[in-house]
Amino acid sequence: xxxxxxxxxxxxxxxxxxxxxxxxxxxxxxxxxxxxxxxxxxxxxxxxxxxxxxxxxxxxxxxxxxxxxxxxxxxxxxxxxxxxxxxxxxxxxxxxxxxxxxxxxxxxxxxxxxxxxxxxxxxxxxxxxxxxxxxxxxxxxxxxxxxxxxxxxxxxxxxxxxxxxxxxxxxxxxxxxxxxxxxxxxxxxxxxxxxxxxxxxxxxxxxxxxxxxxxxxxxxxxxxxxxxxxxxxxxxxxxxxxxxxxxxxxxxxxxxxxxxxxxxxxxxxxxxxxxxxxxxxxxxxxx
Amino acid sequence: xxxxxxxxxxxxxxxxxxxxxxxxxxxxxxxxxxxxxxxxxxxxxxxxxxxxxxxxxxxxxxxxxxxxxxxxxxxxxxxxxxxxxxxxxxxxxxxxxxxxxxxxxxxxxxxxxxxxxxxxxxxxxxxxxxxxxxxxxxxxxxxxxxxxxxxxxxxxxxxxxxxxxxxxxxxxxxxxxxxxxxxxxxxxxxxxxxxxxxxxxxxxxxxxxxxxxxxxxxxxxxxxxxxxxxxxxxxxxxxxxxxxxxxxxxxxxxxxxxxxxxxxxxxxxxxxxxxxxxxxxxxxxxxxxxxxxxxxxxxxxxxxxxxxxxxxxxxxxxxxxxxxxxxxxx
Numbered sequence: 001x002x003x004x005x006x007x008x009x010x011x012x013x014x015x016x017x018x019x020x021x022x023x024x025x026x027x028x029x030x031x032x033x034x035x036x037x038x039x040x041x042x043x044x045x046x047x048x049x050x051x052x053x054x055x056x057x058x059x060x061x062x063x064x065x066x067x068x069x070x071x072x073x074x075x076x077x078x079x080x081x082x083x084x085x086x087x088x089x090x091x092x093x094x095x096x097x098x099x100x101x102x103x104x105x106x107x108x109x110x111x112x113x114x115x116x117x118x119x120x121x122x123x124x125x126x127x128x129x130x131x132x133x134x135x136x137x138x139x140x141x142x143x144x145x146x147x148x149x150x151x152x153x154x155x156x157x158x159x160x161x162x163x164x165x166x167x168x169x170x171x172x173x174x175x176x177x178x179x180x181x182x183x184x185x186x187x188x189x190x191x192x193x194x195x196x197x198x199x200x201x202x203x204x205x206x207x208x209x210x211x212x213x214x215x216x217x218x219x220x221x222x223x224x225x226x227x228x229x230x231x232x233x234x235x236x237x238x239x240x241x242x243x244x245x246x247x248x249x250x251x252x253x254x255x256x257x258x259x260x261x262x263x264x265x266x267x268x269x270x271x272x273x274x275x276x277x278x279x280x281x282x283x284x285x286x287x
Numbered sequence: 288x289x290x291x292x293x294x295x296x297x298x299x300x301x302x303x304x305x306x307x308x309x310x311x312x313x314x315x316x317x318x319x320x321x322x323x324x325x326x327x328x329x330x331x332x333x334x335x336x337x338x339x340x341x342x343x344x345x346x347x348x349x350x351x352x353x354x355x356x357x358x359x360x361x362x363x364x365x366x367x368x369x370x371x372x373x374x375x376x377x378x379x380x381x382x383x384x385x386x387x388x389x390x391x392x393x394x395x396x397x398x399x400x401x402x403x404x405x406x407x408x409x410x411x412x413x414x415x416x417x418x419x420x421x422x423x424x425x426x427x428x429x430x431x432x433x434x435x436x437x438x439x440x441x442x443x444x445x446x447x448x449x450x451x452x453x454x455x456x457x458x459x460x461x462x463x464x465x466x467x468x469x470x471x472x473x474x475x476x477x478x479x480x481x482x483x484x485x486x487x488x489x490x491x492x493x494x495x496x497x498x499x500x501x502x503x504x505x506x507x508x509x510x511x512x513x514x515x516x517x518x519x520x521x522x523x524x525x526x527x528x529x530x531x532x533x534x535x536x537x538x539x540x541x542x543x544x545x546x547x548x549x550x551x552x553x554x555x556x557x558x559x560x561x562x563x564x565x566x567x568x569x570x571x572x573x574x575x576x577x578x579x580x581x582x583x584x585x586x587x588x589x590x591x592x593x594x595x596x597x598x599x600x601x602x603x604x605x606x607x608x609x610x611x612x613x614x615x616x617x
Contacts, residue, residue: 002387003384003386003387003388004388006384006387007373007376007384010380011373011375011376014375015375074371074372074373074374075367075369075371076371076372076373077371078332078337078365078367078369078371079367079371079385079388079432080371080388081336081337082335082336082337082360082363082365082367083360083385083388083389084356084357084358084360084361084388084389084390085357085388086356086357285337285338285339286338286339
C-alpha cells in the first residue's frame with residue numbers, strides 16, 4: 001500500500017496532471033478571492049469556496065481518469081494484482097495519493113483567510129469550517145472518480161463518466177424539483193424504477209422466473225403501501241434524489257456550521273465508492 | 288510446490304483451459320509448450336491469481352491462490368506476456384517500487400536490485416525512462432522484476448521474446464541456474480527454447496494437457512512410427528511389388544518423383560524395425576536403382592506438431608491466449 005501511494009504521488013508530481021489540477025484550482029480560487037474579498041471587501045471566505053465547487057467538477061475527472069484505467073490499459077495491473085498486496089490495499093493507496101494531491105491546493109487556500117485578517121475582522125473558525133467542508137466534498141468527488149476509473153480501460157471514457165456523474169449530483173436538487181411532490185408522482189416513479197430493476201435483474205441473471213417474481217413482489221408491495229399509507233409517498237422522490245445531491249450538504253459548512261451528519265454523509269460516500277472500486281476489480285477477475 | 292487440480296476457465300462459450308491438472312516439484316524447470324491460443328497464458332494468469340478459474344484449484348507451497356492470496360503470491364515471481372512496466376518511471380525507480388510491492392526489507396532492496404540489474408544486464412539503463420527502452424531491455428526489466436526477492440516459484444510467460452541471440456543464451460543460463468534452487472515454469476511456442484532448458488515439458492493444446500514428460504521420454508510416449516523415404520528409379524509396378532513383398536511395412540504412399548523416371552515412396556513402419564537393408568537387396572535383385580533412402584525418427588518437433596495438429600479452431604482462438612483480453616461482460 002505504501003509503495004503504491006508513493007508511486008502515485010510521485011507520478012502526479014512528475015507529470016503535468018498533478019500540477020494542472022493544483023494550478024487550475026488555485027488560479028480560479030485566486031480570481032474569485034481577488035474579486036470578492038480584495039476588491040469587493042467581503043469578509044466571508046465561504047463565498048469564494050462556494051463559487052469554486054463547479055471547478056472541481058472539471059478538475060477532479062482530470063486527476064482521477066487515469067488512476068485505474070491506465071493500469072488496465074498498460075496491463076500493469078498484472079503486477080499489482082499478482083503481488084502480495086490486497087486489492088483494498090491497492091485501492092486505498094491510490095485513493096490516499098489522490099487526497100494528498102488535493103491537500104496541496106487546500107493548504108494554500110488555508111492561507112487566504114489569514115490574508116483577510118490584515119484588512120479587518122474575519123471569523124477564522126467559520127472560514128476553516130467551510131474549507132474543511134470543501135475538502136470533504138472534493139474527497140468524495142475523488143472517490144467517485146476513482147470508482148469510475150476502475151470500470152473502464154479508457155481514460156477519456158472515465159473522465160467523461162466522472163464529469164457526468166458529478167454534474168448530475170451537482171444539479172440533483174433542480175432535477176428533484178421537476179417532480180411534483182404528490183404521493184402519486186412518487187408512486188409512479190418508484191414503480192417505473194422497480195420495473196427497470198427487474199429488467200436489469202433479468203438481463204444479468206437470465207432467469208425469467210426470478211426477475212418476474214421480483215417484479216411482481218416489488219410492484220405489489222409498492223401498490224399495497226400506496227393504498228394503505230399514501231402519506232409515505234409524499235415528497236418521497238425528493239428525499240431519495242436528495243441523497244445524491246452531494247454538493248447540497250456543503251451549504252451547511254459554508255454557513256459556518258460544522259455539520260457532523262454532513263461529515264458522516266461524505267465519509268460514507270467515500271467508503272461506499274472505495275468498496276465499489278474493490279468489487280469492480282474483483283469482478284473483472286472472475287468474468 | 289505447485290499443485291494444479293482440474294483447472295477450467297471458460298470465457299462465455301469458449302473453453303480456454305479444459306480440466307488441467309499437474310504438479311510441479313521443487314527445484315525443477317517446467318516448460319509449457321503449445322501453439323498460440325493454447326491456453327498457456329491463461330493458465331499462468333490463473334496460477335498467479337491474476338484471474339480466477341471457472342472451477343478447479345491452484346496451490347502454491349500449500350497455499351490456495353484464492354483463499355490465501357497474499358501468502359501464495361508472496362512465493363511467486365511473475366513475468367506476464369507483456370511486461371507490466373510503467374513508462375513514466377526509470378528502470379531503477381520501477382524496481383524499487385516492485386520491491387516495495389513484494390515487501391522486501393528496505394535494507395536489502397538496494398543491493399538486491401543492483402545484483403539483479405547486473406544479472407539481467409540492465410545496469411547501464413538504470414536511469415533511463417522505461418518509455419525510451421527497446422523491447423529487449425523492457426523484457427529484461429520485467430524479468431528482473433520477476434526475480435526480485437528470489438521467490439521460490441518463478442513463472443515466466445515467454446521470457447525469450449524480443450531478446451537477441453546472445454541475450455537468449457545468457458537468460459537461458461540464468462534460468463538454468465535458478466532451477467537449482469527455485470521452481471521455474473516458463474512458456475513458449477518455440478520448441479528449441481523449451482527443450483534447451485526444461486527438465487520437463489508439458490504440451491498444451493486447446494487448453495488440454497496432451498503430453499507431459501521429460502524431453503528424452505517424450506518421443507517414447509508416442510506409439511510412434513518411423514518413416515522411410517525412398518526414391519527408386521524403376522517402374523511403378525516393380526516398386527509396388529517390392530514394397531508389397533515386405534510384410535513389416537504398415538503403409539506406404541507412392542508418387543512420381545521430381546527425378547526423371549523415378550518414384551518416391553514414403554513408408555511407415557514400427558519404431559523398432561529398420562527395413563533399409565532388406566529394401567536395398569530387394570531393389571538390387573529387381574535392378575531398381577535406389578537414388579535416395581532416408582530413415583527419419585520422430586523428433587520432438589514432429590511430436591509437437593502431431594499433438595497440437597488439428598488446426599481448424601486455432602485461428603479464432605488466437606486472441607484468447609492472453610488472459611487480459613477478457614470480454615467486457617461474461
